[in-house]
Amino acid sequence: xxxxxxxSRPELEGLQEKLRTRxxxxxxxxxxxxxxxxxxxPEQLDLANDMLALPGADHFRDxxxxxxxxxxxxxxxxxxxxxxxxxxxxxxEHIIVGGNSSLALMHDVILRAMLFGVPGxxxxxxxxxxxxxxxxxxxYDRHFAICEMLGIRxxxxxxxxxxxxxxxxxxxxxxxxxxxxxxIVPKYSNPTGITCNAATVKRLAEMKAAPDFRxxxxxxxxxxxxxxxxxxxxxxxxxxxxxGNTERPIMFASTSKISFAGSGIxxxxxxxxxxxxxxxxxxxQTIGPDKINQWRHVQFFQDAAGVRAHMRRHAELLxxxxxxxxxxxxxxxxxRGVATWTQPRGGYFVSLDVMPGCAREVxxxxxxxxxxxxxxxxxxxxxxxxxxxxxxxxxxLPGAEEIKIAMEVVSVCVKLAAIGRILKxx
Amino acid sequence: xxxxxxxSRPELEGLQEKLRTRxxxxxxxxxxxxxxxxxxxPEQLDLANDMLALPGADHFRDxxxxxxxxxxxxxxxxxxxxxxxxxxxxxxEHIIVGGNSSLALMHDVILRAMLFGVPGxxxxxxxxxxxxxxxxxxxYDRHFAICEMLGIRxxxxxxxxxxxxxxxxxxxxxxxxxxxxxxIVPKYSNPTGITCNAATVKRLAEMKAAPDFRxxxxxxxxxxxxxxxxxxxxxxxxxxxxxGNTERPIMFASTSKISFAGSGIxxxxxxxxxxxxxxxxxxxQTIGPDKINQWRHVQFFQDAAGVRAHMRRHAELLxxxxxxxxxxxxxxxxxRGVATWTQPRGGYFVSLDVMPGCAREVxxxxxxxxxxxxxxxxxxxxxxxxxxxxxxxxxxLPGAEEIKIAMEVVSVCVKLAAIGRILKxx
Numbered sequence: 001x002x003x004x005x006x007x008s009r010p011e012l013e014g015l016q017e018k019l020r021t022r023x024x025x026x027x028x029x030x031x032x033x034x035x036x037x038x039x040x041x042p043e044q045l046d047l048a049n050d051m052l053a054l055p056g057a058d059h060f061r062d063x064x065x066x067x068x069x070x071x072x073x074x075x076x077x078x079x080x081x082x083x084x085x086x087x088x089x090x091x092x093e094h095i096i097v098g099g100n101s102s103l104a105l106m107h108d109v110i111l112r113a114m115l116f117g118v119p120g121x122x123x124x125x126x127x128x129x130x131x132x133x134x135x136x137x138x139x140y141d142r143h144f145a146i147c148e149m150l151g152i153r154x155x156x157x158x159x160x161x162x163x164x165x166x167x168x169x170x171x172x173x174x175x176x177x178x179x180x181x182x183x184i185v186p187k188y189s190n191p192t193g194i195t196c197n198a199a200t201v202k203r204l205a206e207m208k209a210a211p212d213f214r215x216x217x218x219x220x221x222x223x224x225x226x227x228x229x230x231x232x233x234x235x236x237x238x239x240x241x242x243x244g245n246t247e248r249p250i251m252f253a254s255t256s257k258i259s260f261a262g263s264g265i266x267x268x269x270x271x272x273x274x275x276x277x278x279x280x281x282x283x284x285q286t287i288g289p290d291k292i293n294q295w296r297h298v299q300f301f302q303d304a305a306g307v308r309a310h311m312r313r314h315a316e317l318l319x320x321x322x323x324x325x326x327x328x329x330x331x332x333x334x335x336r337g338v339a340t341w342t343q344p345r346g347g348y349f350v351s352l353d354v355m356p357g358c359a360r361e362v363x364x365x366x367x368x369x370x371x372x373x374x375x376x377x378x379x380x381x382x383x384x385x386x387x388x389x390x391x392x393x394x395x396x397l398p399g400a401e402e403i404k405i406a407m408e409v410v411s412v413c414v415k416l417a418a419i420g421r422i423l424k425x426x
Numbered sequence: 427x428x429x430x431x432x433x434s435r436p437e438l439e440g441l442q443e444k445l446r447t448r449x450x451x452x453x454x455x456x457x458x459x460x461x462x463x464x465x466x467x468p469e470q471l472d473l474a475n476d477m478l479a480l481p482g483a484d485h486f487r488d489x490x491x492x493x494x495x496x497x498x499x500x501x502x503x504x505x506x507x508x509x510x511x512x513x514x515x516x517x518x519e520h521i522i523v524g525g526n527s528s529l530a531l532m533h534d535v536i537l538r539a540m541l542f543g544v545p546g547x548x549x550x551x552x553x554x555x556x557x558x559x560x561x562x563x564x565x566y567d568r569h570f571a572i573c574e575m576l577g578i579r580x581x582x583x584x585x586x587x588x589x590x591x592x593x594x595x596x597x598x599x600x601x602x603x604x605x606x607x608x609x610i611v612p613k614y615s616n617p618t619g620i621t622c623n624a625a626t627v628k629r630l631a632e633m634k635a636a637p638d639f640r641x642x643x644x645x646x647x648x649x650x651x652x653x654x655x656x657x658x659x660x661x662x663x664x665x666x667x668x669x670g671n672t673e674r675p676i677m678f679a680s681t682s683k684i685s686f687a688g689s690g691i692x693x694x695x696x697x698x699x700x701x702x703x704x705x706x707x708x709x710x711q712t713i714g715p716d717k718i719n720q721w722r723h724v725q726f727f728q729d730a731a732g733v734r735a736h737m738r739r740h741a742e743l744l745x746x747x748x749x750x751x752x753x754x755x756x757x758x759x760x761x762r763g764v765a766t767w768t769q770p771r772g773g774y775f776v777s778l779d780v781m782p783g784c785a786r787e788v789x790x791x792x793x794x795x796x797x798x799x800x801x802x803x804x805x806x807x808x809x810x811x812x813x814x815x816x817x818x819x820x821x822x823l824p825g826a827e828e829i830k831i832a833m834e835v836v837s838v839c840v841k842l843a844a845i846g847r848i849l850k851x852x
Contacts (some may be wrong), residue, residue: 037497045486045495052718053483057475069471069686071463099525100716107711111537115552115576126541142710149710150541260495263718284568284575285533290526290719292478292689 003337004418009426016419019412023369026409031370033406038190038348039397040257043317047310048259054296068291075279076267080294084267086304088219088253090237094269096278099289102254102266106216107146109250112281114150119247119273121212125180134172134182136164138351138379138390140190143183143218147381154381155179159189163196166203173209181214187233188221191351191379191392193344195231205239205248217251221347223311224257226319230346237269247271255297257348258307265297321395324403325350332411338418350393358417359388365413371406429763430844435852442845445838449795452835457796459832464616464774465823466683469743473736474685480722494717501705502693506720510693512730514645514679516663520695522704525715528680528692532642533572535676538707540576545673545699547638551606560598560608562590564777564805564816566616569609569644573807580807581605585615589622592629599635607640613659614647617777617805617818619770621657631665631674643677647773649737650683652745657771663695673697681723683774684733691723746826751776751819751833758837764844776819784843785814791839797832
């Protein structure tokens with residue numbers, strides 16, 4: 001295959017005409033394919049259907065004998081804490097089990113930090129002039145939306161194959177005393193699919209930062225391996241403890257993409273002082289989370305090994321979907337010099353970089369052919385991708401055949417946009 | 427029975443000796459009775475045990491066909507909205523169904539108001555100098571704890587048999603421009619058991635207040651009648667709409683004391699602009715609440731009539747417990763002039779006013795005889811009852827026989843404290 005940039009104008013125009021024909025054929029098919037969000041497929045959800053009848057009519061006591069139908073248990077059932085502790089490799093005493101949403105835990109931690117500050121700090125974060133978060137990009141739009149809502153300045157920096165660009169992270173922390181947080185999806189990151197390597201984890205733990213600086217370690221895909229063995233993620237909590245920065249990490253996880261999205265269980269892990277503060281403040285918000293749903297999960301999964309076994313069945317369903325993306329992109333886009341894309345070993349996304357200046361156009365074209373993509377720019381703060389080139393592909397929800405068609409549409413749109421761009425700029 | 431105040435010193439001392447003997451007898455029994463919190467009894471919880479097997483292994487679609495196992499549904503299932511709408515007598519379009527805790531909804535509304543303000547206001551509440559809430563007392567400690575956490579000044583005023591002292595409410599609002607909220611448990615109030623009458627509701631709706639003033643209408647006991655027919659609560663939302671103060675009320679309810687405490691469903695009702703803002707801000711916090719638990723509730727109760735039928739069974743269990751309190755108090759304390767208490771027609775509490783300056787002593791004495799009471803002062807902001815006289819009795823959790831013993835202990839303690847007080851001050 002020839003790189004488009006090396007083709008002559010007549011060659012490009014010829015190709016454009018062929019692609020337009022294909023595009024119009026897609027348009028006549030009346031497609032309605034949604035590749036926007038990282039939602040589990042019905043087949044994945046089916047794997048947990050037995051949970052819908054749990055815990056069972058007379059099973060309302062956990063293994064400690066607690067009546068789970070009544071108030072209390074602010075930090076979670078011991079058995080549920082143990083499962084999360086094993087999944088994210090921390091001791092159970094770090095864990096707080098929350099409601100159904102790890103996003104809500106993140107949101108609430110930051111709202112409280114704005115109003116009350118966190119241990120180690122001088123006061124509420126809202127009093128910090130020009131308060132800022134580091135945002136490795138491309139990243140997760142819902143992280144950025146929390147910062148945007150609170151008026152927190154977002155400093156973008158590159159997401160490398162090894163994790164956040166640590167030279168940039170350390171440089172910003174040296175230059176800017178108003179930084180109090182960094183967003184990281186450390187394993188199978190959203191959207192690039194990378195896993196932070198050991199050197200990155202060590203630097204994150206050891207780097208100089210404000211005493212109330214926090215790493216928001218959104219370990220959403222901790223057991224979401226597509227291949228065996230899965231990527232290995234170094235132990236940030238232990239590294240921070242060893243470096244004397246015990247309160248630095250706040251780790252998040254949930255079963256939203258393990259059991260049921262929206263009816264799962266979320267948890268976070270914090271250093272001892274931060275955990276104490278979080279419990280104290282949460283005790284003003286609620287008498288406790290849904291313990292019966294925790295017990296339902298404990299009964300269904302039994303332990304972390306049960307979760308891992310369950311996730312191997314998820315992987316069987318996801319692998320052909322991710323393979324469909326790779327196959328079509330390789331066939332349609334390989335060697336053309338108009339796009340690069342990630343080949344994740346886990347998680348929920350493929351990150352597609354098209355020619356600079358083309359991402360919005362690809363989304364528009366695909367939408368008009370019935371394939372809905374995540375808005376261009378969504379992976380950057382404020383929805384503004386400075387190069388207008390990154391797209392997030394979420395191939396979990398549709399079936400492999402639908403994904404194949406959707407990716408063909410996307411590929412044609414990527415090529416059309418690229419040719420349009422080349423013809424215009426030459 | 428003679429009023430204690432009319433007895434001679436030798437008569438009082440003789441009585442004191444007899445009461446001390448009874449008290450010591452209680453102490454030898456090794457009682458451990460907990461009358462502190464408004465928790466449903468196991469027998470009440472048993473009534474909903476069939477929910478523990480719902481919705482059933484293959485029932486994951488609601489009556490709209492939505493797959494409830496996946497993300498979405500931020501404001502709740504239509505069927506669940508309809509049930510809450512019927513229970514608290516508002517149109518469903520006012521309703522947002524939240525997670526498992528109405529306290530969390532209240533907390534989050536106020537935290538967001540502090541940071542962002544609410545429709546009608548000039549900006550964030552935290553920028554209002556000397557921001558204040560009106561707190562009818564005795565009231566609910568968890569309401570006051572939210573204000574305390576946020577540094578919101580609390581202005582106490584009397585809770586009358588008709589509801590908050592509306593003369594005082596209107597006077598404070600005239601005198602103090604920093605007031606932005608009032609806490610009210612409008613039906614079977616916590617702890618006095620009163621229901622706001624129609625005149626109070628009308629005045630609350632029509633009174634002058636800041637455009638961003640909000641009534642926090644915690645309708646926790648909306649269907650928690652002990653007698654039939656239950657108290658009638660006038661329609662605050664309609665009254666506010668009629669008065670042109672559409673955004674003034676924020677109403678809260680939950681099934682925590684209907685299905686399972688902690689595993690129930692919470693909801694709130696707001697005016698259209700406030701609801702829009704609440705949805706917008708909540709969309710940054712979570713992708714949505716637990717829809718399967720909502721559907722579990724819809725399946726179990728079917729509709730508001732189903733909830734009401736269920737609550738009649740609760741009432742059968744609660745009536746003997748509340749009767750035990752009344753019987754013992756009447757027998758032990760009636761006519762002595764040392765205490766007054768409420769005779770609620772619903773809700774979860776009896777409010778006991780002992781002789782001024784005696785409440786803490788009663789809690790101490792009862793505790794040392796194995797009967798744990800809610801801390802004296804808990805029904806006032808900051809835990810400070812200016813008269814040290816109010817106690818909240820929560821008779822739902824123990825059985826009627828245990829309650830009888832606990833109330834005998836409390837009665838003896840009330841009399842001992844009163845005699846001690848009279849002897850000391852004479």
